[in-house]
Amino acid sequence: MSLERAVAPDPYDLLPPVPSFAVASADVADGRPLDELFAHPGVGGKNLSPQLSWSDFPAETRSFVVTCFDPDAPTGSGFWHWIVVNLPSSVTELPRGADPLPEGAxxxxxxxxxxTYGGAAPPPGDRAHRYVFAVHALDVDRIDVGSDAPPAYVGFNLTFHTLARAVIRPTFQS
Structure with a gap:
C-alpha cells in the first residue's frame, strides 16, 4: 500500500533563516539512502546513530544541539528521532552509536x-523519507529543558538561540 501525500516542506524552511556551517559524516550523505545500521530494529536495523562531525561554526558558539527529524512521517507533524541537547562548544563530533554522550549532554x-537515538522506520511501501540531521550552534551554554521535554519545546527554544545550523539529509525506505 502506497501512502500518496504531498512532500512536506523542510522544517527549517519555516523558521527564521540563520547562517550555515559544515557538517560531515562517514556514515550518511545528503540525498543518499541510510544504511540499515541506522534504521530501527522494527525494519531490520541496528538503531545506531550515525557519525557526525562539524566545523566552521560561528566563533561565539557556546553549545550545540543535534537533532534528527523525519518531515515525511504520516503524522501531520513529522517524527522526531533524536534530540541531543547541551553539547559543549568543545565537542565537534559524535561517533557512530554515540553512547555515552559527552559530560553535560x-x-x-x-x-x-x-x-536515545531512534532509527528510521517509515511505513512499508511508503516513499523514501528524508531524515534531517541538524547541528544547531547556540548562543547559550545550555538550553533549560528537561529530558522529558517534548521535541517541539526544544525546537521552540532553539529558534531563539540558534546562531547557525548545519544540515545533512539522507533518506530511507522500508
Missing amino acids: YCVRNDYGER
Whole structure:
C-alpha cells in the first residue's frame, strides 16, 4: 500500500533563516539512502546513530544541539528521532552509536518515547523519507529543558538561540 501525500516542506524552511556551517559524516550523505545500521530494529536495523562531525561554526558558539527529524512521517507533524541537547562548544563530533554522550549532554525523549537515538522506520511501501540531521550552534551554554521535554519545546527554544545550523539529509525506505 502506497501512502500518496504531498512532500512536506523542510522544517527549517519555516523558521527564521540563520547562517550555515559544515557538517560531515562517514556514515550518511545528503540525498543518499541510510544504511540499515541506522534504521530501527522494527525494519531490520541496528538503531545506531550515525557519525557526525562539524566545523566552521560561528566563533561565539557556546553549545550545540543535534537533532534528527523525519518531515515525511504520516503524522501531520513529522517524527522526531533524536534530540541531543547541551553539547559543549568543545565537542565537534559524535561517533557512530554515540553512547555515552559527552559530560553535560543528554537526549530528550524522541517520538518513540525513548531518550536515545531512534532509527528510521517509515511505513512499508511508503516513499523514501528524508531524515534531517541538524547541528544547531547556540548562543547559550545550555538550553533549560528537561529530558522529558517534548521535541517541539526544544525546537521552540532553539529558534531563539540558534546562531547557525548545519544540515545533512539522507533518506530511507522500508
